[in-house]
Amino acid sequence: MRKQFKRDINSLKDIFIFLDEFVVHHKLDESVSFVLQLAVEEIFTNMVKYDVQNAHAIDISLSKDADQVVIELLNPDVESFDIHKAKEYDPSRPLQDREPGGVGIHLVKKFINKIEYDYKDGISKITLIKYLEKPHV
Amino acid sequence: MFEIKVNEAGDILLSGRFDASQVGYANQFFDKVIKSTIVDFKELDYISSAGLSVLLVTQKRLSEKNQQLKLMNMNRHIQDVFRYAGFDKIFTIE
Numbered sequence: 001m002r003k004q005f006k007r008d009i010n011s012l013k014d015i016f017i018f019l020d021e022f023v024v025h026h027k028l029d030e031s032v033s034f035v036l037q038l039a040v041e042e043i044f045t046n047m048v049k050y051d052v053q054n055a056h057a058i059d060i061s062l063s064k065d066a067d068q069v070v071i072e073l074l075n076p077d078v079e080s081f082d083i084h085k086a087k088e089y090d091p092s093r094p095l096q097d098r099e100p101g102g103v104g105i106h107l108v109k110k111f112i113n114k115i116e117y118d119y120k121d122g123i124s125k126i127t128l129i130k131y132l133e134k135p136h137v
Numbered sequence: 138m139f140e141i142k143v144n145e146a147g148d149i150l151l152s153g154r155f156d157a158s159q160v161g162y163a164n165q166f167f168d169k170v171i172k173s174t175i176v177d178f179k180e181l182d183y184i185s186s187a188g189l190s191v192l193l194v195t196q197k198r199l200s201e202k203n204q205q206l207k208l209m210n211m212n213r214h215i216q217d218v219f220r221y222a223g224f225d226k227i228f229t230i231e
Contacts, residue, residue: 009157009158010158012156012157012158013158016154016156030214031214034183034214037183037185038183038185038218041156041157041185041187042185042186045157045185045187089222090223091221091222091223091226092223092226093223094227095193095196095197095200095227096197096200098193098197098227100190100193100194101186101190103186103189103190103222104185104186104187106221106222107185107186107218107221107222110221111217111221
């Protein structure tokens, strides 16, 4: 499944519908559904936040095989920013030292099994891979 | 759909999906919280980092007056989000 979404936080509603259709079609469980929603929201909102003036839509594709779900987000006409080089988030900081922001990418790294980054011809591609647990027999 | 309600005891009840598109609505509400308050997550299905940020800002502001948000009835996915973010260390979670 593949679809383009306007670069706007209010696109999240349509993105969640798109994800729900994928989850229902592939009979994925609620744990996987939660992870897909969280990971896609965090990456998409980052893409929106850091390129507000960009008029290009963001392309999201979803696929599944026996062992994993693969999500690709294509962000055209942007500078390269490797998600692996994002500032490390420290979850042990006391309340007074914390500021909003920075936790989204950390959560994606915690919930998603594999993250790949590619950049070519001004297009940033983030690939998120979530391994699926085999059903108990 | 995301909703914030207050019950007769003054507890805040969250329901639905607390995502980045709901931050404006949530801030309008939480900015008015000025004392220790229970936040009930029983009907909340989902929260992202945007929702965490709203709660963090509120908790920091309240802590300056020795007040706090107490969170309860989270589903296991939301518990994971709080644990991975280290928010289980800065909130009382029941």
